[in-house]
Amino acid sequence: MKEIKKTQAVIHQSIAMLLTVAVVFLATLAVFWFFYSSEYRRKLALLKTEPYLPFFGHVLRLTKNGNSSVLPVLEKMWNNLGRDKYLVKLGPLDQVIITKTEDIELILSSNVLIEKNFVYKFLEPWFGNGLLILTGKKWRSHRKMLTPAFHFKILESYVEVFQEEAQVLADQLLDQGDGDIEMSHITSQRSLFALCRTAIGFDMNVNKDMSDFAASTQMIKKIMNQRVFSSWKFIDPLYQLTGEAKKLRECLNVTHSTFFTALRAKQESMKEMMELIASGKETLESITKEDDFFTKKRMTFIELLLLSKTPEGEPLTDEDIKNEVKTFMSAGHETTAMAAAFIMYCLAMNPDVQNKAFQEQLEISGGDLTKPLTYKNVQDMKYMERVVKESLRLYPSVVAMGRKITEPTVLKDGTELPVGVSVLLVPYFTHRNPEVFKDPLKFDPDRFLEQVSLYSYYPFSAGSRNCIGQKLAMTMLKCWMGTVIRTVELFPPEGAHPEVIVEITINSATGVNARARRRQY
């Protein structure tokens, strides 16, 4: 009996001790949270903002006309608040908008502030957990592994495909007749074909109708944007029950199954080589050494992905491979498609510029426009390069990009950004700021004759997390535009001009329209 009482006393003592430890732990956590949170709030309270509602924040105002009001409302706030940093409340979530060159430099040039913010969690179903979203060690190792896929030797070998796709684009524009043509639907399909044929090495039937793919991509962008600019849709278990989430899953199925068909075909054709490397009988180095042509500098994105090993000496898992394919195809295809549509609109609206760009084609071809383009020709397109840059200034495909502040950060004017806050860097605003670009709404490619700071003009971001596909995109866009204007003359639309909106990437509520006629010369 005495023994039982003794044991009971020990149990009670242990429980009491555990409870005390738990209470002390929770109290410390509460005190820490209170100080951390009040410090966080104190710093945010110093930022400019406009009145907002509890729980909803600015969301109702931002979305009063759906996705089409988000960018105009943000732009209005930016103008009202002195074209500098300001706070936006997306429901309970804070976003600090940053647009000043010196602040952009501080964040993008940092090797520590490389983590993406909460918005990217909503983008993951589309982009996959690949290079765009990864962080830390895994991001560094994937970035190092995939960088050779954009070596100039690789880009050189893509010029022929880019030109073929551009010729199909030109023919499709001419097939539409005399009226206004919505160009982003056509460029979306063509850039998908171009990327599949180059980065993945998979030839899709050129006549295959991919309008389902293009429509699904547009729907994905629309739905994901609605989720980002909402006050409750970040609660995942609730969101997944909605009809919107079901529609999103259906559209993702359409786009991802297109990518995975291409991936499976490539895996099949490279099976033998993959097995040799996985079994250790060959290494990437031994394979690339033996063959003069097949050097690491000439390996495409998909070859690097399927044959490389991690720093631990393991091949990439199937999941990692699929994630990178989703990332590269989604990040690469829609950005270039929107850029191409907007460049053609800018050419249509500026006949002098279009004429100069055409004269440049005559010069680099020595007067024979039927001669196929070479990589050297593309490099020689100096004027076209400025046209592409100027269009990306006014219509940057990536309107904004996010970061999480992971260490105490003080901006150039002394503003402290609290650890944990999410920031949004907005090239669309920086590029349209009259303090940064004189007469910013004027389309003037020659403004790039002068050196422009990396942090005043950053359509491809800057610093260690800049766009890995930048050179591929510039080569493709110059090659496409050079080819198109050799065949087609573009004219302003009779109907709607673009009404720029943000739907993850740039978009237009009224389409990106122009008219096209066969060029006479």
Ligand code: HEM
């Ligand atoms: C006009 C075309 C393009 C534009 C304007 C563009 C713009 C950008 C921007 C602004 C970022 C940074 C995003 C962020 O920090 O959240 C980025 C990242 C990225 N882009 Fe592009 N991009 C283009 C084309 C491409 C192409 C063709 C590819 C691949 C084939 C590509 C693949 C990527 C990847 C993988 C990243 C993530 C890089 C990293 O975090 O290490 N992009 N792009």
